[in-house]
Amino acid sequence: MDLVVIEPLKQRHCAECRQGPLPLHLLEFNAPVCLDCADLAHLVYLPRGSAALTRRAREASSLCAVVVRFNRRRKRYERQGLLVEEAALARAESACLADADARARRRERDAVRRAAEDVRFTTSFAAEILRLFPGCPPARAREVAEHASARGSGRVGRTAAGRSLDEGAVTAAVRASVRHLDTEYDTLLMAGVARYEARARVAAVIDGVLASWSCPAH
Known part of the structure; x- marks a missing residue:
């Protein structure tokens, strides 16, 4: 100990x-x-x-x-x-x-490997978003995936549930994106509204966006 x-x-x-x-x-x-x-x-x-x-x-x-x-x-x-x-x-x-040189080369190889893994995971995360929300614009799905899965961010995409592409975790990432980009949530926070109250005020808007994205785009 x-x-x-x-x-x-x-x-x-x-x-x-x-x-x-x-x-x-x-x-x-x-x-x-x-x-x-x-x-x-x-x-x-x-x-x-x-x-x-x-x-x-x-x-x-x-x-x-x-x-x-x-x-x-x-x-x-x-x-x-x-x-x-x-x-x-x-x-x-x-x-x-x-052995500084050898460790530096190993770090470079590891960085390349991790970058490739991140690209593959972000692509998989975006694909799962589009499977759950086929009406979501592909560019938006990619943006959500990149944000949620950024290495070292501690966001939902880096959790165990996110790494396994759990439906709840993927949906949470999409909801967070809609909350910040498609509602007045951030404005409410800046106006001093408590977080839980602000979330309650924008919940219907978020649900409406997700419902529209649940149907394939025409």
């Missing part, structure tokens, strides 16, 4: 030595403890960013700790980096320099 070190959002003082405010601390019996008192002060900080460097430093370090910080918006702790032994970090950096 990983040792967890917290990067606090508020000022904290060590429960043992009273040092503070602390840039990093552990929690022991729900009380903050500084790295000196926790016998972790000899470790160095490796921020997140390089997966290869992080993996190698972690493997080479006999003692390490995960650094986390609370994200208020997402209401969860998120990893910021690692605390590792200085010698382990030096060895990891040397190893990464030695």
Whole structure:
């Protein structure tokens, strides 16, 4: 089990030595403890960013700790980096320099592969939109598919249901597009109308558009 070190959002003082405010601390019996008192002060900080460097430093370090910080918006702790032994970090950096070219070429190949996968998936998503809503203009179906399935967006097309072309997920993507482009929903939000009320006001318009698209275009 990983040792967890917290990067606090508020000022904290060590429960043992009273040092503070602390840039990093552990929690022991729900009380903050500084790295000196926790016998972790000899470790160095490796921020997140390089997966290869992080993996190698972690493997080479006999003692390490995960650094986390609370994200208020997402209401969860998120990893910021690692605390590792200085010698382990030096060895990891040397190893990464030695095979940097090979890893760069692999990343390029992976990027090409992912791009091809994204094109195929977007095409499949657009085809499923047109199967469910044959009256939807093909260009619009493609636009919805591209928006919903953008890699790293967290939108419905990237969920498990979206990846499996679940009817509910595909319909949700189409509804979202209609809501923003074919109704006054965004204008209502800008006017201060609550989201749920704004959705209720435009629901009939969305249903009407989807009903018209459910029939083949003539």
